Amino acid sequence: KGPDPDVVAIVERLATVKHKLLVLSGKGGVGKSTFSAQLSFALAEMDHQVGLLDIDICGPSIPKMLGLEGQDIHQSNLGWSPVYVESNLGVMSIGFMLPNPDDAVIWRGPRKNGLIKQFLKDVDWGEIDYLVVDAPPGTSDEHISIVQYLQATGIDGAIIVTTPQQVSLIDVRKEINFCKKVGVPVLGVVENMSGLRQPLSDLSFVKPGEAGETDATEWALNYIKEKAPELLSVMACSEVFDSSKGGAEKMCREMGVPFLGKVPMDPQLCKAAEEGRSCFSDQKCGASAPALQSIVKKL
Ligand code: ADP
Numbered sequence: 001k002g003p004d005p006d007v008v009a010i011v012e013r014l015a016t017v018k019h020k021l022l023v024l025s026g027k028g029g030v031g032k033s034t035f036s037a038q039l040s041f042a043l044a045e046m047d048h049q050v051g052l053l054d055i056d057i058c059g060p061s062i063p064k065m066l067g068l069e070g071q072d073i074h075q076s077n078l079g080w081s082p083v084y085v086e087s088n089l090g091v092m093s094i095g096f097m098l099p100n101p102d103d104a105v106i107w108r109g110p111r112k113n114g115l116i117k118q119f120l121k122d123v124d125w126g127e128i129d130y131l132v133v134d135a136p137p138g139t140s141d142e143h144i145s146i147v148q149y150l151q152a153t154g155i156d157g158a159i160i161v162t163t164p165q166q167v168s169l170i171d172v173r174k175e176i177n178f179c180k181k182v183g184v185p186v187l188g189v190v191e192n193m194s195g196l197r198q199p200l201s202d203l204s205f206v207k208p209g210e211a212g213e214t215d216a217t218e219w220a221l222n223y224i225k226e227k228a229p230e231l232l233s234v235m236a237c238s239e240v241f242d243s244s245k246g247g248a249e250k251m252c253r254e255m256g257v258p259f260l261g262k263v264p265m266d267p268q269l270c271k272a273a274e275e276g277r278s279c280f281s282d283q284k285c286g287a288s289a290p291a292l293q294s295i296v297k298k299l
Contacts, residue, residue: 006117006121006149007148007149007152009121010117010120010121010149010152010153011152011153013079013120013121013122013123014120014125014131014150014153015153016125016126016127016128017051017125017128017130017131017153018128018129018130019129019130019131019156020130020131020133020150020153020154020155020156021039021130021131021132021133021156021157021158021159021187021299022133022135022146022147022150022155022157022158022159022184023035023036023039023132023133023134023135023158023159023160023161024135024137024143024158024159024160024161024175024179025137025160025161025162025168025171025172025175026137026138026160026162026168026169026170026171026172026173026174026175027137027138027162027163027167027168027171028059028137030137030161030162030163030168030192030193031161031163031192031193031263032056032134032135032137032161033054033056033061033062033065033134034065034192034269034273035159035161035190035192035263036052036054036062036132036133036134037052037062037065037066037134037273038269038272038273038278038279038280038292039132039159039292039296039299040052040066040089040091040130040132041066041085041089041278041279041280042278042280042292042293042296043129043130043132043296044085044086044088044089045278045280045281046296047088048088048128048129048130049088049126049127049128049129049130050088050089050090050128050129050130050131050132051082051089051090051091051092051123051125051128051130051131051132052066052089052090052091052092052131052132052134053091053092053093053119053120053123053131053132053133053134054091054092054093054094054095054134055094055115055116055119055133055134055135055136055142055146056134056135056136056137057094057107057112057115057116057136057142058104058107058136059136060093060094060095060098061095062091062093062095062134063083063091063093063095063096064095064274064276065273065276066085066089066091066276067085067275067276067277068083068085068091068096068276069095069276071083071096072096073092073096073097076124078124079122079123079124080092080119080122080123080124081123081124082123082124082125083096090125090126090128092119092123094115109140109141109142112141112142113141113142113145116142116145116146116149117145117149120146120149120150133146133150138171138175139174139175139178143178144182147182147184148182151182151183151184155184155185156185156187157179157184157185157186157187158175158179158184158185158186158187159187159188159189159190159260159299160172160175160176160179160186160188160189160190161189161190161192162189162190162191162192162248163191163192163193163194163241164191164193164194164195164241164242164247164248164262165241165242166242166245169247169248169251172189172248172251173251173255176189176255176257186257186258187258187260187299188252188257188258188259188260188298188299189248189251189252189257189258189259189260190248190260190261190262190263190295191247191248191249191259191261191262191263192262192263193240193241193263193264193265194241194247194248194262194263194264194265195237195238195239195240195262195264195265196237196238196240196264196265196266197235197236197237197264197265197266197287197288198235198236198266198267198287199232199233199234199235199236199286199287200224200231200232200233200234200235200236201221201232201233202267203236205219205220205221235286235287237264240265247262248262249262258298260295260298260299261291261294261295261298262291263288263291263292263295264287264288264291266279266285266287266288268282268284268285268286268287268288269285269287269288272285279292280292280293280296281293
């Protein structure tokens with residue numbers, strides 16, 4: 001039996017891509033797509049040529065997070081052209097192919113695998129430094145196929161995103177074992193939503209024992225402004241999730257994989273993701289940008 005023609009086509013197509021990074025998570029909703037989006041913005045801001053491939057086929061949120069909602073992909077004689085945010089940041093997602101953003105993609109494994117294969121074979125990325133691949137959560141059929149194809153072309157490794165609590169970490173262990181089993185290097189784990197960080201000036205204050213809106217906010221802020229204005233820029237931090245068992249860092253030590261850092265829950269990062277903007281070097285993202293910068297430096 002000769003070499004698989006799909007694999008040959010993929011290897012040929014991705015020969016112009018220097019580095020391939022796979023972003024994984026054990027669970028949905030932990031911030032994997034947000035991280036993939038911000039990582040892509042960051043690499044592009046560092047003057048690299050970047051491609052972002054969204055293969056989270058059932059929940060494609062990448063077009064929105066890159067500010068590309070409603071855009072179409074075009075075909076040329078070289079293949080499918082990505083949609084560009086900047087000349088050095090191209091994006092491909094099934095989200096661009098759905099006529100209505102509310103449409104659900106209800107496909108069985110083989111059809112999803114078929115599309116992933118087609119994305120890998122037919123997207124014309126051109127000469128790029130990084131291809132960031134946003135994978136679906138878990139370790140399903142799609143993961144096995146993407147890993148097989150990417151391995152044939154040489155993959156740098158996987159970045160795994162988790163939240164600090166045990167329910168997410170249990171699944172991350174499975175994800176790490178999956179990578180070990182299939183031979184994908186784990187570049188490291190990112191602990192996302194690691195505590196809520198906000199400057200005091202952005203907090204709202206509620207009287208003890210009271211739920212919902214209250215005039216205590218105005219009173220408390222005015223009090224601080226008058227008595228100690230320097231406190232307004234102090235960052236308040238609260239641990240939202242229980243990380244008493246040591247969180248992702250401890251798990252990384254136990255499993256012998258690198259820990260890349262903690263990204264706090266930052267309302268400004270959430271807003272940037274909703275509006276399709278980069279947070280990486282945005283002054284407003286004072287709570288999360290330094291964390292993202294330190295993580296990107298380690299990659
Ligand atoms: P996943 O890809 O793992 O399903 P998403 O990236 O879609 O998760 O994130 C889920 C939601 O949480 C999104 O609305 C996103 O903007 C928000 N989010 C993710 N990370 C953070 C963070 N560090 N701070 C604030 N909001 C975040």
